[in-house]
Amino acid sequence: xxxxxxxxxxxxxAEIRAYADSKGWPLPEKPRxxxxxxxxxxxxxxxxxxHVEVESAGDTPQEKALYVLIRIRTLASQLxxxxxxxxxARLAGDVDGKKAVFEAKxxxxxxxxxKVVMAADASLADAEKAEPDNAVPDLKAGCQATAVQGAxxxxxxxxxxxxxxxxxDP
Numbered sequence: 225x226x227x228x229x230x231x232x233x234x235x236x237x238a239e240i241r242a243y244a245d246s247k248g249w250p251l252p253e254k255p256r257x258x259x260x261x262x263x264x265x266x267x268x269x270x271x272x273x274x275h276v277e278v279e280s281a282g283d284t285p286q287e288k289a290l291y292v293l294i295r296i297r298t299l300a301s302q303l304x305x306x307x308x309x310x311x312x313a314r315l316a317g318d319v320d321g322k323k324a325v326f327e328a329k330x331x332x333x334x335x336x337x338x339k340v341v342m343a344a345d346a347s348l349a350d351a352e353k354a355e356p357d358n359a360v361p362d363l364k365a366g367c368q369a370t371a372v373q374g375a376x377x378x379x380x381x382x383x384x385x386x387x388x389x390x391x392x393d394p
Contacts, residue, residue: 230258230299233269240302243276249340250304250355269319272298299341311360315369 237255244251252340273281273295282288308331315326317373363369 307335
């Protein structure tokens with residue numbers, strides 16, 4: 225069976241919402257549904273656990289990890305949005321006769337929303353720790369700020385290598 229559909233059956237959504245409600249997790253008012261891409265095969269619903277209350281399944285470590293991934297994503301798909309407080313500060317000044325503008329963006333998690341299920345999985349929780357809250361101080365427009373210290377950091381992003389199915393496992 226192959227499916228491109230991101231949607232779940234009404235029965236599955238009801239079970240997921242009941243499970244999330246029993247855990248005290250935040251739910252949106254209406255169940256979430258998505259429009260499928262053009263040409264998607266919608267004869268089947270999205271891949272999901274048949275029983276969301278079962279936390280572990282599979283025989284090998286890879287099967288268990290795959291089940292957890294599918295289960296967590298299925299649960300998160302029906303939970304409320306995570307809400308962040310976002311602040312942007314722009315500092316401008318003259319440097320050697322040229323205008324320099326520095327921008328700092330920060331966000332602080334206000335409501336966990338779907339992120340509450342990530343805490344249930346240690347491997348996903350580690351990924352969440354990699355993205356710490358970054359509070360930017362509250363500055364008033366036109367105020368004078370003096371830099372106490374500064375550093376130039378080089379950051380390079382490298383694309384992940386493509387995934388090839390069927391090649392030898394590492």
